[in-house]
Amino acid sequence: MEKYRTVLNLVLKQHATLGYSFLALATAGGEQLFSVVVFSCPCNSWNFAYSMVFLLIPALVLFLLGYFVSSRTWKLCTGCCINQVKHCSKTIICRGIKIFLQITVGALVAPVTWISVALLNGTFYECGMCGYHSEYLLQTLCYNKSSDCQSNLFKLPCGHSTLPLPIQEDIRLTIRAQSQVLGWSLIAAIVVFTLASTCILRCYSPVSFLQLQFWKMYKVKENELFEQKSAEHAKELAERNLKSFFNSEGPQDIRTPNRAAWEEISLLYSFSRTEEYYSTIHKYAERKADNTRTSTSTIHVDVPAVLDFVDGNKNSVDSHV
Numbered sequence: 001m002e003k004y005r006t007v008l009n010l011v012l013k014q015h016a017t018l019g020y021s022f023l024a025l026a027t028a029g030g031e032q033l034f035s036v037v038v039f040s041c042p043c044n045s046w047n048f049a050y051s052m053v054f055l056l057i058p059a060l061v062l063f064l065l066g067y068f069v070s071s072r073t074w075k076l077c078t079g080c081c082i083n084q085v086k087h088c089s090k091t092i093i094c095r096g097i098k099i100f101l102q103i104t105v106g107a108l109v110a111p112v113t114w115i116s117v118a119l120l121n122g123t124f125y126e127c128g129m130c131g132y133h134s135e136y137l138l139q140t141l142c143y144n145k146s147s148d149c150q151s152n153l154f155k156l157p158c159g160h161s162t163l164p165l166p167i168q169e170d171i172r173l174t175i176r177a178q179s180q181v182l183g184w185s186l187i188a189a190i191v192v193f194t195l196a197s198t199c200i201l202r203c204y205s206p207v208s209f210l211q212l213q214f215w216k217m218y219k220v221k222e223n224e225l226f227e228q229k230s231a232e233h234a235k236e237l238a239e240r241n242l243k244s245f246f247n248s249e250g251p252q253d254i255r256t257p258n259r260a261a262w263e264e265i266s267l268l269y270s271f272s273r274t275e276e277y278y279s280t281i282h283k284y285a286e287r288k289a290d291n292t293r294t295s296t297s298t299i300h301v302d303v304p305a306v307l308d309f310v311d312g313n314k315n316s317v318d319s320h321v
Helices: 002-013 015-038 047-068 071-077 090-107 109-121 123-129 135-141 149-158 165-203 209-247 259-266 280-289 296-300 305-311
Strands: none
Touching: 015 109, 047 090, 047 109, 047 123, 071 090, 071 305, 090 109, 109 123, 109 165, 123 149, 123 165, 135 149, 135 165, 149 165, 209 280, 209 305, 259 280
16 A cells, blocks of 8 residues: 555656656657558648648647646636736736746647657658758759659659669658658757756746745645535535525525635736745635735736746646746
8 A cells, every 4th residue: 555655646746747748648649640540641742731731730739729728828818808907007918928928838848749759750751851842952862863853752652653762762761861850859959948948947946946846735735625625615505506496495505705706816826025825825815814805916926937837727737847
């Protein structure tokens, strides 16, 4: 039993890394499935366009889905058209742009993985480059080869080319090498950027390493308990209302947070060096204990990037730093 508890603690501690890893593996698996089952190079003038569609459109869809599944996207957008607190001002716009960029970085994980794996595989790139009309590329691939090399190049991915087999294999190897070099270069650039940005964010962290670890643990537990308590309260309220309806009697008194309270805890987290609140719910509870209303004007207070996870939920990619 102790071994299972150790494994569970490890999973909870590394849930962000595991989440990113699972997302990357799922994306890579999807790319392999597309390249084997769905993709079929036309081997004509459509080569380049067809390949770019398979390379970029799924990446675009994954990118947009990254916005859709991000809880911070909806925290930022929900009610912004009618909520006076979220109406445009210079400070709020700057904060919104910063949050949007942070959401964008999280949304790039899946599409970049798709493009990287596709380039390492080389299937899309081979089809596309064999139909790409570039004088430099054609001269590079057909250098010191037969005169009909360029006219037969677009047929190469389908095996319909009349070029000798050694020449076909040489061109394929060259194109695959180019594709894999681009793929590994993209991966290396991402790793360097991620490492550098993480170091910079941690360098400017206003809280210590151990407090940051505690903060993340607190947010995980708060999210879990919030879902649990919400389900329990919703069930209790639904049972009360149904009982009142079917028994034709007055409903029992059940206290539910009002709209203003929901609005306060739904605001984006705002950091303060003088008041230590681990979340908007924590701030609401402390202010409630002091009989003071949470100031909604704090929505525009800047938040260190290392604390971006506070606005996420346990299931969203963007909630981890």
